[in-house]
Amino acid sequence: MREIITLQLGQQSNYLDTQESYFTYGQEEESPVDHDVHFRPGLGADGTETYMPRTVIYDLKGGFGSMRKINALYEAEDGEPTALWNGQTVVQRQQPIGQSAYQESLDAGTAAPELTSSSVRYWSDFSRVYYHPRSIVQLNEYELNSSLMPFEKWAMGEELFSSLDKDHDIVDRDLRPFAEEADHMQGLQIMTGIDDAWGGFAAKYLERLRDEYGKIPIWVWGLQEPVMNLPREKRLLRLVNKARALADMYSQASLIIPLSIPQRLPSKISLDRSSLWQVSALFNAAIESTSLYTRIRTSDQVNSTSFGTATDLLNVFGKQTIANLQFSSVEPPKPAHNGTNGGMEFPTGRGELYDSLNAMEYEDQSDEGPQSGVASLDVNLSSLDGGMPPPVGFRPRRKPYLFSQLTTVRGDEASKANDLDEVDDEDRGRERPKTHRFKSNLSFPMLDSYPRIFRDSDENRLTEPLSIRTVLSADSSVTDNMKGLRATVVRSIGLEDREDIGNELAEIAEGYKEGWSSGSDDDEDD
Incomplete structure (x- = not known):
């Protein structure tokens, strides 16, 4: 098997948990997705066979909502427990959610x-799966949405992990049981906020994981909350957290994919930025789609691969750990009456379908050769600016240089369009190198727990499975992101850490210059 174990750290990450999307219980048709990658078989309390996610979920006190650690599949035995204390007891009960x-x-x-x-008050309000009791880890040291002691500073997360790890050895207690039952683990993925205290918690966790699992690929999905209504000092704090997290994780992770909601979205996406449920749904569409090839059955050798192989394809020179993610959704073709016999026909021709799905355009890079073209889809999730204006005098490079990219095309319409893209021999000769394509007929499922954030051209909510295209790329825009982040936050970091973090961000930026020359566009270090 090719198991992937997921670590979910905090509210943002737990809202992303919709892994049941592809799970099929019937035997009529075999799913193209290998369920064993993300799900583990087991036996419930009554002896029935169960499948539960291979995941460990961390959240603060009050973050689990109405979810119980012991669920219907693992009910506690009836009867009162034997008391170990003969003295008087005082029971205090909090009103359950x-x-x-x-x-x-x-x-x-x-x-x-x-x-x-x-x-939707909590992520558990719309969760459709049962979890093994070992998957649920509540951290009682902090309370969700506390106004007295908010869990928002990077150092808080670092200190919390160090304290817990000293007392319990977190990796041994929480992760090792899942790792030991895996036959051939292809990797670990960490879903975490990087702009709050969870970034510090994740950085320390990642350090421990690398000590224990030195050769296992570890991907980090770095989530950022929308900051549209936050005051400037809060935005700056989030940027400082982000800078610290990226600087610490860069040398430990196999791949880091930062995710943020762009300031402008296409009209076909209607998003309430104040709703974690909706924001996480947009992230989820991109994450589920771009990582689909890691779950496809190995019988489809062309479109199935692993975390390790995907990392090697992206990280060409071994220093490009940070990748950018973009995606586009494709509206299903509309049926229309043909006006002859009352039947239905699809007016969208193959040419229109091709144009719609191949909206992936490239920058005009004729002076630098075809490798410098960077894909541009509808939604770019790779921003790190946190809603702050660029520093005075900062000049981003006009033409990002592409090192490598993974393109995923999913859904019936998307696969047809991709076939058109590849059959033309003349186009084959012009195909850009270091572009790796994966495709699947499996559309992105729209469960009733998924918010209706996608719209058609008539502003109607889409409820049918979607075709989606994603691009995960390693390109030189990371240099600009790191330099801009460094210039914005370096003076807000304490003197004891300022030089180290500044140097680490500069080192990350330098890692995206190797293998090419930017000529006159090259900026001097700040």
């Missing part, structure tokens, strides 16, 4: 009500 109407409908087997941003 009630189930959402959506969860009640799942338990009752009735039709689920439509979810809204106001009805």
